[in-house]
Structure formats: structure tokens, C-alpha cells
Amino acid sequence: MNQITSQSGQNHAGGMRELISFRIGAQEFCVDIMAIREIRGWTAATALPQSPSFVKGVINLRGAVLPIVDLASRLGFESTEASDRNVIIVAQIGEQVVGLLVDAVSDILTITDDMIQPTPDVASETAKTFVRGLIPMEGRMISLIGLERVLPDMELEAA
Amino acid sequence: MDPLAAIRETFFQECEEQLAELESGLLAMEGGDQDPETINAVFRAVHSIKGGAGAFSLEALIRFAHVFETALDEMRSGRLAASSDVLKSMLRAADVLADLVRAAHRGDEAEHPLAATLAEELRTMSGAAGVDDESEEDWGDFEFQPMAAAVDAPEAPPAPTGFLVKFKPRTDLYAKANEAALLLRELTRLGVAEVELDAHDVPPLSELDPEAAYLSWTITLTGDADEISIREVFEFVDGDCELDVTPLAGESASPAGGDAFDLSALLARVQGDAPAEAAPEAEAPPAAFDPIPEPVATAPVAKPPAPIAAPPAANEAAEGQAAGGPRKTEAGATIRVDLDRVDRLIDLVGELVINQAVLAQRVMEAGLARASAVAMGLDELEQLTREIQDSVMAIRAQPVKSVFQRMPRLVREVAAMTGKPVRLVTEGEGTEVDKTVIERLADPLTHMIRNAIDHGLESPEKRAAAGKPAEGVVRLSAAHRSGRIVIEVSDDGGGINRERVKGIAIEKGLISAEATLSDEEIDNLIFMPGFSTAAEVSDISGRGVGMDVVRRSIQALGGRITISSKPGKGSTFTMSLPLTLAVLDGMVVSVQGQTLVAPITAIVETLQPKAADVHSLGGHARVISIRGGFVPLIDVGMALGYRREPLPATQGVALLIEGEGGARAALLCDAIQGQRQVVIKSLEANYRQVPGVAAATILGDGRVALILDIDTIVAVSRGEMRKAG
Numbered sequence: 001m002n003q004i005t006s007q008s009g010q011n012h013a014g015g016m017r018e019l020i021s022f023r024i025g026a027q028e029f030c031v032d033i034m035a036i037r038e039i040r041g042w043t044a045a046t047a048l049p050q051s052p053s054f055v056k057g058v059i060n061l062r063g064a065v066l067p068i069v070d071l072a073s074r075l076g077f078e079s080t081e082a083s084d085r086n087v088i089i090v091a092q093i094g095e096q097v098v099g100l101l102v103d104a105v106s107d108i109l110t111i112t113d114d115m116i117q118p119t120p121d122v123a124s125e126t127a128k129t130f131v132r133g134l135i136p137m138e139g140r141m142i143s144l145i146g147l148e149r150v151l152p153d154m155e156l157e158a159a
Numbered sequence: 160m161d162p163l164a165a166i167r168e169t170f171f172q173e174c175e176e177q178l179a180e181l182e183s184g185l186l187a188m189e190g191g192d193q194d195p196e197t198i199n200a201v202f203r204a205v206h207s208i209k210g211g212a213g214a215f216s217l218e219a220l221i222r223f224a225h226v227f228e229t230a231l232d233e234m235r236s237g238r239l240a241a242s243s244d245v246l247k248s249m250l251r252a253a254d255v256l257a258d259l260v261r262a263a264h265r266g267d268e269a270e271h272p273l274a275a276t277l278a279e280e281l282r283t284m285s286g287a288a289g290v291d292d293e294s295e296e297d298w299g300d301f302e303f304q305p306m307a308a309a310v311d312a313p314e315a316p317p318a319p320t321g322f323l324v325k326f327k328p329r330t331d332l333y334a335k336a337n338e339a340a341l342l343l344r345e346l347t348r349l350g351v352a353e354v355e356l357d358a359h360d361v362p363p364l365s366e367l368d369p370e371a372a373y374l375s376w377t378i379t380l381t382g383d384a385d386e387i388s389i390r391e392v393f394e395f396v397d398g399d400c401e402l403d404v405t406p407l408a409g410e411s412a413s414p415a416g417g418d419a420f421d422l423s424a425l426l427a428r429v430q431g432d433a434p435a436e437a438a439p440e441a442e443a444p445p446a447a448f449d450p451i452p453e454p455v456a457t458a459p460v461a462k463p464p465a466p467i468a469a470p471p472a473a474n475e476a477a478e479g480q481a482a483g484g485p486r487k488t489e490a491g492a493t494i495r496v497d498l499d500r501v502d503r504l505i506d507l508v509g510e511l512v513i514n515q516a517v518l519a520q521r522v523m524e525a526g527l528a529r530a531s532a533v534a535m536g537l538d539e540l541e542q543l544t545r546e547i548q549d550s551v552m553a554i555r556a557q558p559v560k561s562v563f564q565r566m567p568r569l570v571r572e573v574a575a576m577t578g579k580p581v582r583l584v585t586e587g588e589g590t591e592v593d594k595t596v597i598e599r600l601a602d603p604l605t606h607m608i609r610n611a612i613d614h615g616l617e618s619p620e621k622r623a624a625a626g627k628p629a630e631g632v633v634r635l636s637a638a639h640r641s642g643r644i645v646i647e648v649s650d651d652g653g654g655i656n657r658e659r660v661k662g663i664a665i666e667k668g669l670i671s672a673e674a675t676l677s678d679e680e681i682d683n684l685i686f687m688p689g690f691s692t693a694a695e696v697s698d699i700s701g702r703g704v705g706m707d708v709v710r711r712s713i714q715a716l717g718g719r720i721t722i723s724s725k726p727g728k729g730s731t732f733t734m735s736l737p738l739t740l741a742v743l744d745g746m747v748v749s750v751q752g753q754t755l756v757a758p759i760t761a762i763v764e765t766l767q768p769k770a771a772d773v774h775s776l777g778g779h780a781r782v783i784s785i786r787g788g789f790v791p792l793i794d795v796g797m798a799l800g801y802r803r804e805p806l807p808a809t810q811g812v813a814l815l816i817e818g819e820g821g822a823r824a825a826l827l828c829d830a831i832q833g834q835r836q837v838v839i840k841s842l843e844a845n846y847r848q849v850p851g852v853a854a855a856t857i858l859g860d861g862r863v864a865l866i867l868d869i870d871t872i873v874a875v876s877r878g879e880m881r882k883a884g
Contacts, residue, residue, distance in 0.1 A: 046863040047753060049799035050850050058846065058855060058863045063510030065855045065863055067846040096845045151846070 015113040019135075021142055022089065022102040024072045024080070028142045029102075030109060030135065035091045035147055039105055042086040052152045053079065056101055061090065068099040069150050076126040093147050100150070109142070111135060116144060170211045171264045177204040178257045179564050185253060186567060189246045198241070202231045203395065208260065210345075217263045220256075223274050227252050230281040239284055248284070252277045254568050321350065321382060322389055325403040327357075327375035332399035334370070343376065345392045350382015379407070498594075501555050505741055508544075508551045509838040515544045517861040552739055556591040559637045559646070562600050563588050566608055566635060573612045579619060580629055581612055586636035592644045593739035599716055600646075600736075603709045607648045607732055608633060610706065615650035615730055625727065627651065644738055649731035655724040657681045664690065682722045682730075686710045717743055717760050745837045745866065746814065747858070748828040751801040754864045756837055756856060757826070761869045763815045765831060768792070768808040779805050783813065783825050790815070790823045793876045795867070799851050816869050824873045839866065851875060 021030040045057030045068045054073035058065050068088060073079035080086060080101055088099040116133035129149055135142045184201035209224035230249070233239035255273050262269065324346065328339050346352055360373040367373075380389065386404050393402050519537055527534050563585050574581040592600075616622075616631035623629060634649045657678060664670045664684045676684075684690060688707040713720045718736035737744065745756035746765075772784045773792060781792040792813065796802040806827060813825040837856035840863075842849060853868035 044862065046855075046865065047801065048846075048849055048865070049801065049852065058842070060513075060857045060861055060863050063506075063513060063840070063857065065840050065842055065845060065857075098845060 016110060017113070019109045019111060019144065020089070020105065021107045021109055022087070022105045024075070024103050025077060027077070028106065028140060029071075029075075029145050030142050031089075031091065031145050031147060033108065035093065037090045037092055037097065040088050040090065042082050042084060042088060042101070045082075055152060056082065059088075059099065061097070061099070064097065066090070066097060066099045067151070068101055070101045071150075072101075072103075074150060075130060075145075076124070091147055093150060096151065098147075098151060100147075109135070109137065119143075167215060170215065171260065174208055174211065174260045174264075177207050178253065178260060180204045181253050181256070182250070182567060183564065185246055185250050188241055189243065189250070193241075195235075198231070198235050202228065202235050205231055205256070206394075208256065212263070215263075219268070219271070219274070220259045220263050223252075223256060223259055223271075223278055226278045226281045226285075227256060230285045233285045245284060248277065248280050250567075250571060252281055254571070257568070321380050321407040322384070322386060323403075323405050323407055324378040324380060324389060325375070325401070325405075326378065326393070327401040328372045328396070329399050329401070330370065330372045332396050333372055335396075335399060337396050337399070339374070339376070342392055342396065343378065346378055346380060346389065349384035349388055349392070350380050352381075353379045355379075375401075381407070496554075498555075501551075505551055505555060508548050509741060512544055512548055513838060513857045513861075515541055516859040517857075520859045520861075552593065552741075553591070555594045556738070557594050557597050558589045558591050559597065559600070559644070560588040562597055562604060563635060563637070565601060566604065569605055569608055570612065570633065573609055577613055577616075579612060579616050579631055581616065581631050581633055583608075584632060584634045586634070587638045590637040590639060590644060592637075592736070593741070595740045596644075596716060596736055596738070599712065603712045603734070604635075604646070604648070606706075606709050608635065610709075611648055611650040611652070611730070611732075615652035617653045621653070625653075639738075640735070642738065643735050646734045646736070647731055648734075649729060651729040654726040654728055654730055655682050655685070655722070657726075660684050679723075682724050685722070686720070714760055716740065717758065719760055740839070742836050742838050743856075743866065745835055745856070747832040747835050747864070748795075748812070748814070749830050749832055750799070750828050751796040753801055754832065754858065754862070755795065755828070756835075756864050756866045757814055757816070757869065758853075758866065759834065761816045763817050763823070766813050766815060766825075768811070768813050768825075768827070770809050773808040781805070781808065783808070785815065785825070790825050791873075791876065792825045792827055793872060794827045795872065796827075796829070798872045798876050816873075822873060824876075826867075826869070826872070837864070837866070 018033040019030040020033045020036055021028055023029075040061075043059050045059050047057040048055055048067070051057075054070045056068040056070050058067050060066070070080050070082075080103065082101055085104075087102055087105055089102060089105065090097060090099050116135055119127060119131045119133055122128075130145050131143045132146045133144045135144060181201055181204040184197050184204070187197050188201070205224055205228045209221055209228055212220040212224060227249075230239065230252075234241055234245070239245065251273070255271055255277050258271055259274065262271065326339075326342070328337075332339070343352075343354055355377045357375045357377060358373065360375070361367070362373070386406070389404050390402070393400065519541065522534055522537055566585070567583055570581050570583040611633050612631070616633070617625070617627075619629045622631065632651045634647070636649075637644060637646045639645075661670075661676065661681050661684070664681075664687065665672050667690065669684065669687050669690060670676070686706045686709075688705070690705055690707065710720050713734055713736070716736055717740065718734055720732060720734045722730060722732050724730040743756075744759040746759050746762055748755050748757060766785070768783055773781055774784070774789075775781050779794070779797060781794075782789040783792040792808060794802075794805045794811075797805055806829065808827060811827045811829050812831050813827050815823065815825050817823050835858075837858070840855045840857060842852060842855045842865075849865075851868055851872045852865045854866045855863050856866055858864050
């Protein structure tokens with residue numbers, strides 16, 4: 001891991017915050033680490049009827065029934081063909097716990113708020129819905145994602 | 160909740176217990192029980208309710224309870240014979256009392272329609288037994304409104320007088336879980352009291368028996384209270400204490416002062432006699448001594464002197480006496496626990512069970528020999544897990560008594576309305592079942608008992624003609640049978656009139672006139688929606704609902720209900736229910752590679768469809784003919800969107816199911832895997848409700864399986880069929 005990792009675990013004061021970054025295809029995204037409960041390997045999900053295509057189904061997380069959202073499909077990319085190489089990020093969203101299917105978790109970033117650049121005004125609804133800002137990092141671009149509307153029923157409420 | 164509201168809530172909870180005790184006591188007496196302890200228990204129940212009601216100023220309740228209590232007191236003292244008529248009135252009075260308690264709970268001030276009549280009846284009883292009712296009445300009001308009473312009490316002397324009460328509890332008093340502090344507090348309600356503690360008998364700590372009683376009190380009570388009401392405070396400890404009530408000389412309301420207790424002297428003795436081992440040896444007293452202020456002799460009673468007096472046994476019982484009335488203690492200690500905690504524990508153990516099953520399956524898959532140490536250790540773990548599950552479920556289990564004891568009253572009411580004399584016999588009241596099930600048992604049971612009396616039993620004339628005793632018998636029993644609870648409601652009436660039932664079913668278009676039905680099938684027609692044999696909707700069992708509602712609520716609990724009937728001998732309704740709602744008996748099926756669970760209670764039979772029996776109605780709509788009738792054939796995979804093209808019927812297995820309201824349908828699945836008990840898991844907790852899915856569960860391989868919501872699947876596919884047609 002690079003030097004950024006070594007900075008993690010330091011103080012949160014002065015607008016510092018920690019983000020967890022992950023890959024979907026060639027893209028890099030990150031979410032606030034405080035929302036993340038655990039990271040686990042992919043296990044086959046039980047398909048749910050009458051559900052949007054980005055809901056992969058439900059898995060058993062130590063006795064709780066956990067819905068799995070294919071984040072690629074949710075963000076408007078091609079849906080993920082899940083395999084053992086994929087990873088599920090278990091996130092707490094409000095009262096609910098949801099699994100996010102991604103390709104790989106890459107890093108923990110410690111950034112200050114002023115490093116986050118506003119999302120440029122683009123036409124994509126998906127971008128407006130999920131992308132909270134962009135973070136330039138060593139020549140790469142990492143999109144900061146908000147998880148509040150990942151689940152479908154929240155989408156229904158908004159509609 | 161503010162503290163007073165919480166106490167009030169406790170009072171009403173305890174009232175329910177007292178009411179149950181009252182009723183079962185009266186019923187026992189009606190059944191010939193002549194044990195004086197029974198009438199005492201009945202009296203205590205009413206007295207406690209009255210006492211508690213006094214504390215909350217529930218006037219209507221106090222008035223009625225008082226009259227009731229007076230009549231019971233007459234009976235207790237043998238002046239009023241416990242004849243059958245008297246007991247019948249008393250049972251009705253108990254019903255009214257129960258109504259008044261519930262009305263008070265709701266904050267309902269309305270007059271009870273029967274209260275006045277029954278109060279009059281009770282008064283007549285007590286009066287007939289030779290008691291001057293009026294004066295009783297007066298001191299009754301007096302007792303519970305000490306502040307305002309002077310006006311109502313004609314015999315109250317003009318100047319405040321008082322009594323000198325000497326009270327010395329014996330060890331027995333505490334052993335019976337009475338509490339001296341509560342008695343003293345009760346006494347302070349009667350007027351201004353000065354309490355002095357006499358601790359001269361307290362031995363040195365080395366000789367002190369922590370269970371024994373050493374303390375006595377001298378209370379100088381000034382106010383308008385009379386001797387009777389003072390003695391009444393000590394009513395339940397009569398014989399377990401030395402009590403001496405003497406009127407004060409009148410001129411003096413000051414403490415007698417003579418034998419006041421000097422704490423410092425005692426402390427000196429304690430320290431002198433047992434300097435070193437004092438603390439470890441004395442179990443209860445050391446802590447108890449602390450809160451007593453120095454000039455203990457004239458400490459106001461508002462600060463109860465209890466801590467000093469209460470031996471461990473009394474402490475334990477104190478909570479149970481919050482309503483102010485002493486009552487019998489049960490054998491075995493109990494604690495009150497927040498239900499949420501128990502529920503959480505049950506959830507966790509459910510997860511443990513699943514986890515254990517997953518582990519067992521993994522070990523099998525790993526190819527370890529059955530005799531290997533790991534596999535054997537796992538077997539033991541399985542046994543342990545099961546035991547834990549059983550014990551944990553037992554925490555939430557309750558005897559069905561709590562539901563059964565509501566039924567005698569119902570029987571009395573329905574019997575009075577229909578004019579049929581009825582005796583209710585209950586069996587197996589101690590049978591335990593999960594609290595979640597108990598709560599939902601009352602409605603169907605009420606309905607079935609009403610039905611048994613109204614429709615099951617014949618009129619007295621008909622019974623006489625059939626050579627049966629005039630009094631009909633309704634039997635209510637509960638028992639455990641193969642992991643379920645079986646509840647039976649039977650009557651010794653005329654049985655089901657099959658001709659009539661069939662006639663009505665044909666008339667209402669429920670069956671065709673040509674249908675040939677077995678006796679059993681005819682009997683079960685009464686569960687059809689829209690079926691009611693009563694010529695007109697009666698007030699008792701009609702109410703616009705029929706046995707179909709009973710069956711629906713039983714099915715919603717994962718239960719089954721059946722009827723058996725013998726003409727001229729009576730009918731028996733048998734309900735079989737799961738012991739808990741946390742698990743479900745399921746049929747595990749596979750559909751398009753998915754594993755699904757269908758609740759077994761809804762499944763009537765399974766069958767292998769033959770090509771000749773399946774007919775297409777156009778589109779994807781199909782019906783299957785089963786013994787001459789047609790039921791819709793629903794492809795589960797299509798209904799849930801797992802596949803676009805229907806499975807050829809002959810390649811699958813059909814589950815013939817009966818949904819709410821008795822509608823039948825055949826669900827087509829790919830294969831049946833087996834039958835299993837599954838733990839119910841919520842899907843909504845982390846996701847949302849999914850149409851066609853009732854809940855989820857976790858199978859032995861650790862994967863989630865969905866539990867089918869059969870009614871929705873049937874309803875949805877019916878809607879599609881309508882759209883298609």
C-alpha cells in the first residue's frame with residue numbers, strides 16, 4: 001500500500017475524514033468509512049422476485065437477511081458478473097444494513113474537506129443522485145458516493 | 160411514563176390477577192370447595208382491589224368493591240351460606256367488578272348498567288344475614304376518604320381523638336411475605352400517626368437470626384379513624400402479630416414516649432458485643448441500619464421504618480405488594496423481565512441454531528468420518544443448542560390458563576342470553592405455549608365457545624326430549640401433542656345437522672346440488688366463507704362473521720382446525736397450533752434453481768400433474784382438474800418472475816393449497832426437497848416487502864430461502880388471469 005494508507009488512523013480534527021475507496025471496472029469510487037460495517041467475500045445470493053435488476057438478491061449475514069446491491073448496475077455501468085474475486089462492502093444506511101457488490105476494495109484515504117471538488121454540472125441523473133464530489137488523487141479521479149438512495153424503495157419515495 | 164402512571168399500570172395488572180383469583184375461587188366454591196382458605200382468597204382479592212382503588216380514588220370501583228367485600232365478609236364469617244344462588248350472583252358481581260376495573264383503566268366514568276342492581280343484590284344478601292348495612296356503608300366511605308370523611312360520618316366525634324396501637328410482628332408475619340412498613344403506611348392513611356420503634360428485643364449481632372422478628376412499634380394515631388378500620392389494616396396478619404388497639408385518653412395526642420428506642424444505645428451494644436465480625440456476619444441488617452436518622456424515636460412515618468425491620472424474605476415480596484394489599488406468595492422466586500430482552504435472546508438463539516446447522520453441513524461436506532472427534536463434538540453441540548433453544552422458548556411460554564380463565568364469564572353471559580344452562584369444563588390449563596400465540600388465541604376461542612353454546616347445544620326442552628340432562632356441557636381442553644398444542648372445544652349437543660348444512664351450502668351456491676360429499680366434507684362446509692346456519696344473524700355468534708373467520712385466524716397462526724361431529728352426541732372442534740410463531744413448518748421446494756419454502760399449514764396435498772388433467776385457458780392461464788373440480792394452476796416460477804415461459808405441468812410437482820377464505824389453487828414447482836422446520840426472518844428489516852414473499856429463512860447450507868406468501872401469489876396470478884382473459 002502507498003503512503004496514504006500510513007496516514008490513516010490519524011486525527012479527524014480540522015475537517016479530516018477517512019474514506020474507503022473501491023473499484024468498479026476502471027472507475028474508482030469512495031464512501032465515508034463511518035458507514036462501513038465490514039468487508040466480506042462474495043457468496044451466492046438468493047434472487048428476489050419483483051426487484052430492480054441492480055438488486056442481486058439477499059444473503060445470510062450471521063442470521064440477518066442482507067440485500068445485495070450491484071453498485072455498478074446501480075451507478076449506470078454494466079452490471080457485475082459476480083465471482084469469488086468480487087467483494088461485498090457491508091454498509092449501514094440509516095436503520096438498514098445493505099451489502100454493496102464491487103470489484104475490489106483498494107484503499108483507505110484520509111482527506112480534508114477542501115480536497116473534495118464539487119461535481120461538475122453533467123446531464124446524468126445517476127451522477128446527480130449518487131456523486132457527492134470528486135477527489136483528485138495522484139493523477140486519478142475518485143468519485144465520492146452518497147449511499148442514502150442506493151436501495152430501491154428510497155428511490156420510490158423520491159419519485 | 161411518569162412514576163404514578165407506572166404504579167397505576169401495575170395496579171391494573173395486579174387487578175387482573177386478583178380478578179382471575181376471585182373468579183376461580185368462586186367457581187371452586189360453586190363446585191363444592193368448602194376450604195375456608197378459598198373464601199379467604201376470594202375476600203382478599205376483592206379487598207386488594209378496593210384498597211388499590213382507594214389509592215387512586217376510583218370512586219365507582221371502591222363503592223362496588225366495598226359492597227361486594229361486605230357480602231363476602233358475611234360469607235367468610237359463616238353468616239351467609241354459600242348457596243348456589245348466592246354464588247351465581249357473586250359470579251355476576253365478579254364480572255361487573257371486572258368491567259369496572261377495565262372501565263377505570265380506560266378512564267371511563269360511565270355508570271355500569273348492572274352495577275346498581277348487583278350492588279343492591281349483594282346488600283340484600285349481607286342485610287339478610289343480619290348486618291346493619293347502613294353503618295357498614297358509612298365506615299366504608301370513611302376509610303378511603305379520610306380527609307373528607309368527617310362530614311359523612313355521623314358518629315365521628317367532634318374533637319380529634321386517637322388510638323394507641325401496639326404492633327409486634329411475629330416471625331411468621333415476615334415468612335408469609337407481609338411487610339410491616341406497608342401496614343404502617345396503610346395506618347398513616349387513617350390519620351396523623353406517630354410511630355415509635357421498639358428495638359429492645361434485638362439481640363447482639365452474634366445471636367441475631369436474620370429471618371426472625373425482633374421489632375415492635377407503638378403508633379399513636381390521631382384523627383377520625385375508628386377502631387374497626389384500624390384493625391382492618393392488620394386484617395391479613397391477624398394471628399401473625401400481637402396487636403393491641405386502645406383508645407387514647409382523648410386529651411392527649413402526644414407520643415407515649417415511654418419505651419422509645421435509643422439507637423445509639425443499640426449501636427453501642429452492637430459495637431461492644433461484636434466488634435470485628437459484625438459486618439460479615441450480619442447479612443441484611445448493616446445496610447438497613449444506615450438510613451435511620453439519629454432521633455429515630457419520633458421519625459415521621461412517611462419515611463418508613465421498614466429497612467430496619469424487613470428480613471430478606473419481606474424484601475423480596477415487597478414488590479409484589481405494590482398495590483397495597485397483602486396476598487399469598489407463590490412458591491419459587493420470579494423476576495419481571497422486559498419482553499424485548501427475551502425476544503432478543505430468542506432471536507439470537509435462533510441464529511445459533513442456524514449456525515450450528517451450517518457448521519454441521521460443512522463438516523459433512525469436508526468428508527470427516529461420523530466417528531471423528533470433530534463430528535462427535537458437533538453432535539454434542541447440536542444437543543446443547545437444542546436444549547438452549549427449548550429453555551429459551553420456555554421463558555416466553557405461558558400456560559393457556561390466561562386465555563382459558565376468560566371463558567367462564569363468556570359462558571355465563573352466553574348462557575344467560577340463550578337461556579341454556581351450561582357448564583364449562585376446562586382441562587389442561589397448565590399447558591404452555593409461546594406468549595405470541597396466546598395473545599392471538601382469545602378471539603378464535605371466544606368465537607368457538609359462543610358457537611358451541613349457541614349452535615351446538617340444544618334448547619333445554621330438546622335435551623329433555625333426547626333424554627339428556629338439562630345442563631349442557633362445553634369442554635375446553637389443551638394438550639401438547641407432537642410438538643404442537645392441540646386445543647379442543649367440544650359440546651354435548653345435537654351434533655351437526657348434515658342435511659341442513661348441505662341444504663344451506665347448496666342454497667348459498669357454495670356447492671353444486673349434485674355434489675356427493677362425505678360426512679366429513681359436509682362438516683367442513685361450515686368453515687366456508689358466507690356460511691351461517693343460524694336463520695338470522697344472532698347477537699351471540701352471528702355478528703356477521705362465521706367459522707371461516709375462526710379458521711382464517713387459526714391459519715394465520717400457522718394452525719389447522721378440524722371438526723368431528725356425531726349426530727345426537729355433539730361436536731368437537733380441534734385446533735392444532737405451533738408452539739411458537741418464531742418457527743414455521745415448511746415444505747422446501749425448488750423453482751428454477753431457487754429454493755423456496757411453502758408454509759405447510761396451507762398445503763392440502765401434493766400431486767404429480769398428468770397431461771390429461773391440465774387445460775389451457777389461453778395465454779399462460781391453466782387449470783388442473785382435481786377429482787372433478789377445476790382449480791387454477793399457478794407456475795410459481797412465473798408468478799415470482801424467475802422465468803418467462805411456464806414449466807410444462809408434467810415436469811413439475813403441484814402443491815394443492817388452500818388460501819385465506821378457502822380458495823384453492825395448485826402451485827406448480829420444479830421439485831419438492833422435503834419438509835423442514837424453519838426460523839422466520841424478516842425481509843423488511845434491511846430491505847422492503849416483496850410481493851409474493853412472506854418472509855425469509857436460512858437453510859442448513861447457510862443460504863437464504865424465501866418463504867412464499869401463498870395468498871398474494873394466488874391473488875396476483877388471479878389478477879393476471881383476468882387481465883389475460
